[in-house]
Amino acid sequence: MTVPANEVIAKTGDDALPTNPNPHSARVVLAHGGGGQLTNDLIREIIRPRLSNGILEAFDDSAVLEVEKGRVAFSTDTYVVQPIEFPGGDIGRLAVSGTVNDLVVCGARAKYLSIGLILEEGLDLDVLRRVIDSIAEAAREAEVTVVTGDTKVVARGQADGIYINSAGVGVIEPGVELGMERIEAGDCILLSGTIADHGMAVMLQREDGFGIESELQSDAAPLGGLIRAILERCGSDVVFMRDPTRGGLSGVVSDLAELSGLHLALDEPNIPIRPETRYAAEMLGLDPLDVANEGKVVVVIRPSEVEEALQVMREHPLGRKAEKIGEFGAKRDGLCELITEVGGRRIIQKPYGEELPRIC
Amino acid sequence: MTVPANEVIAKTGDDALPTNPNPHSARVVLAHGGGGQLTNDLIREIIRPRLSNGILEAFDDSAVLEVEKGRVAFSTDTYVVQPIEFPGGDIGRLAVSGTVNDLVVCGARAKYLSIGLILEEGLDLDVLRRVIDSIAEAAREAEVTVVTGDTKVVARGQADGIYINSAGVGVIEPGVELGMERIEAGDCILLSGTIADHGMAVMLQREDGFGIESELQSDAAPLGGLIRAILERCGSDVVFMRDPTRGGLSGVVSDLAELSGLHLALDEPNIPIRPETRYAAEMLGLDPLDVANEGKVVVVIRPSEVEEALQVMREHPLGRKAEKIGEFGAKRDGLCELITEVGGRRIIQKPYGEELPRIC
Numbered sequence: 099m100t101v102p103a104n105e106v107i108a109k110t111g112d113d114a115l116p117t118n119p120n121p122h123s124a125r126v127v128l129a130h131g132g133g134g135q136l137t138n139d140l141i142r143e144i145i146r147p148r149l150s151n152g153i154l155e156a157f158d159d160s161a162v163l164e165v166e167k168g169r170v171a172f173s174t175d176t177y178v179v180q181p182i183e184f185p186g187g188d189i190g191r192l193a194v195s196g197t198v199n200d201l202v203v204c205g206a207r208a209k210y211l212s213i214g215l216i217l218e219e220g221l222d223l224d225v226l227r228r229v230i231d232s233i234a235e236a237a238r239e240a241e242v243t244v245v246t247g248d249t250k251v252v253a254r255g256q257a258d259g260i261y262i263n264s265a266g267v268g269v270i271e272p273g274v275e276l277g278m279e280r281i282e283a284g285d286c287i288l289l290s291g292t293i294a295d296h297g298m299a300v301m302l303q304r305e306d307g308f309g310i311e312s313e314l315q316s317d318a319a320p321l322g323g324l325i326r327a328i329l330e331r332c333g334s335d336v337v338f339m340r341d342p343t344r345g346g347l348s349g350v351v352s353d354l355a356e357l358s359g360l361h362l363a364l365d366e367p368n369i370p371i372r373p374e375t376r377y378a379a380e381m382l383g384l385d386p387l388d389v390a391n392e393g394k395v396v397v398v399i400r401p402s403e404v405e406e407a408l409q410v411m412r413e414h415p416l417g418r419k420a421e422k423i424g425e426f427g428a429k430r431d432g433l434c435e436l437i438t439e440v441g442g443r444r445i446i447q448k449p450y451g452e453e454l455p456r457i458c
Numbered sequence: 459m460t461v462p463a464n465e466v467i468a469k470t471g472d473d474a475l476p477t478n479p480n481p482h483s484a485r486v487v488l489a490h491g492g493g494g495q496l497t498n499d500l501i502r503e504i505i506r507p508r509l510s511n512g513i514l515e516a517f518d519d520s521a522v523l524e525v526e527k528g529r530v531a532f533s534t535d536t537y538v539v540q541p542i543e544f545p546g547g548d549i550g551r552l553a554v555s556g557t558v559n560d561l562v563v564c565g566a567r568a569k570y571l572s573i574g575l576i577l578e579e580g581l582d583l584d585v586l587r588r589v590i591d592s593i594a595e596a597a598r599e600a601e602v603t604v605v606t607g608d609t610k611v612v613a614r615g616q617a618d619g620i621y622i623n624s625a626g627v628g629v630i631e632p633g634v635e636l637g638m639e640r641i642e643a644g645d646c647i648l649l650s651g652t653i654a655d656h657g658m659a660v661m662l663q664r665e666d667g668f669g670i671e672s673e674l675q676s677d678a679a680p681l682g683g684l685i686r687a688i689l690e691r692c693g694s695d696v697v698f699m700r701d702p703t704r705g706g707l708s709g710v711v712s713d714l715a716e717l718s719g720l721h722l723a724l725d726e727p728n729i730p731i732r733p734e735t736r737y738a739a740e741m742l743g744l745d746p747l748d749v750a751n752e753g754k755v756v757v758v759i760r761p762s763e764v765e766e767a768l769q770v771m772r773e774h775p776l777g778r779k780a781e782k783i784g785e786f787g788a789k790r791d792g793l794c795e796l797i798t799e800v801g802g803r804r805i806i807q808k809p810y811g812e813e814l815p816r817i818c
């Protein structure tokens with residue numbers, strides 16, 4: 099039997115054109131990152147319809163934004179979380195929440211985001227669709243607009259599914275003055291809710307639960323609404339804010355003590371933590387204070403405004419379990435001390451290295 | 459012979475503490491990305507001294523910038539070029555130049571950059587030092603300030619040495635109005651210099667030169683100075699600008715024709731190209747029109763200002779070989795046609811996929 103010439107040509111053609119795949123292929127191919135027609139297709143078919151807005155539509159090299167005279171906050175973060183999807187969120191929700199939170203803890207109103215994608219060849223396009231949907235949903239929640247982006251594709255084994263960088267621009271309202279240098283003895287520390295939920299939820303998901311049955315969910319959420327409510331009610335009595343992400347609560351409180359030069363005393367029984375989170379951390383030999391959060395804020399505030407701030411926070415869905423967890427003393431030793439339920443004391447140190455790799 | 463107890467302990471200790479290595483280790487370890495003490499060390503010892511400036515020193519979650527009322531340009535790009543270092547530059551120079559160029563082609567004065575690093579475990583810290591030095595040098599050249607950053611570390615085999623995202627903020631001077639919608643029949647296209655140098659230099663370096671001896675160097679450079687000079691001299695007669703990066707000159711000119719809806723005719727003999735670049739491209743079966751540039755700009759300008767603009771460009775070190783390469787006709791077919799030396803004609807199409815993977 100002879101093979102018709104056109105069949106031979108077709109087969110040769112398929113083999114010879116690894117950079118020319120079916121554009122409706124269900125997986126990411128290297129050619130999606132080439133800056134040519136297939137990159138356009140990916141952007142037009144998957145990314146733009148999900149993030150649609152006037153500025154992104156312009157499709158220029160940069161987004162052009164109108165700003166008022168004043169102070170602008172600018173921040174960046176890269177997300178490499180593994181797995182890409184986990185209980186309570188995914189890398190897309192994380193990329194929006196994390197960068198928005200870096201802006202809002204500086205007292206800014208988050209306005210614009212950029213999204214830079216690194217996709218691994220072979221990534222399921224359905225995963226990409228879900229992640230972009232999730233970016234869109236979190237952006238709506240945070241009232242930010244994705245105005246510019248970039249997509250790169252690397253070969254199998256040169257990434258791990260998808261990495262996302264998001265950079266953000268926010269506007270700081272006149273009158274907002276936050277800074278560690280404003281911290282004084284007597285200032286109090288509030289925490290907006292339970293610790294370690296994000297880190298433990300990702301960790302349990304990754305390692306097949308370590309045999310622990312759990313309802314743990316990541317707390318990944320944009321904090322703009324909660325923080326605006328605090329600033330509106332407590333004004334300049336709010337001294338400083340930070341979100342305890344990588345490095346956990348330990349990282350933030352040890353920084354606060356060290357950089358203010360004051361002694362900071364934390365009451366362990368007041369630090370909110372879910373029993374299941376504590377249990378999971380104990381099973382894995384981790385200190386929940388060291389574990390990442392993605393929807394919590396640490397607020398340093400003048401003592402007169404503590405009750406007011408707690409009330410505002412508890413009225414907001416993201417601050418229901420807010421507590422006062424400690425205060426700054428007059429001693430100038432730059433240390434953060436944890437006082438346990440039975441009156442024991444230990445110095446909190448910044449975690450040394452990587453407690454939980456690729457948690458965010 | 460019995461082994462002294464302290465030796466056994468020392469050995470056990472070394473093996474048991476993979477996340478607690480010597481902070482002066484010559485390679486990146488996972489713990490460098492944990493957000494703890496070792497992340498601080500990396501930032502304090504390697505990154506901050508090289509990029510030192512008042513805003514970065516503040517070390518908050520966001521940089522706080524003062525802006526005037528007006529238009530701000532915002533752009534992002536991720537760089538995954540392989541190899542990390544190549545003739546004429548490295549991934550650091552590329553990350554600064556590329557994002558600065560995306561801002562300046564929109565008529566902005568580039569002001570602020572963020573740098574987001576993904577480091578692969580095992581990366582030589584000396585390579586990281588050189589890349590950060592290179593970021594600092596290119597930033598000085600471009601007169602931009604790196605104001606905020608982020609560092610993540612992933613395990614071996616989950617990246618390829620180093621990936622960099624840079625996002626940038628620039629200020630658009632009042633009166634600058636650039637846009638594809640302004641393009642009219644009769645407008646001319648200028649190109650600031652030789653094409654395909656970046657892509658071919660990286661490609662030759664990567665593949666051991668394919669046996670081609672070559673002096674080819676990447677053209678990676680920030681274009682702010684050149685573009686400001688053109689805008690100052692030619693004002694509102696400058697209609698539109700774009701840098702021909704991924705997708706090469708073909709990508710830009712096919713976009714210009716398609717999106718303006720006009721016919722664009724290019725004179726092939728006028729398109730500057732080095733003989734060695736042409737030779738290298740021929741050897742690899744590539745069309746130099748499709749190959750990435752990182753220090754060139756395509757300028758659409760009213761015909762009356764062509765001579766003036768060419769003179770300004772040729773007076774600048776980055777525009778010495780500037781040429782008029784084509785013009786828009788009245789026919790509304792949205793096609794870009796290349797007219798060859800011997801009068802042949804072909805339609806230029808946007809490259810389909812990945813001509814040269816990981817070129818930027």
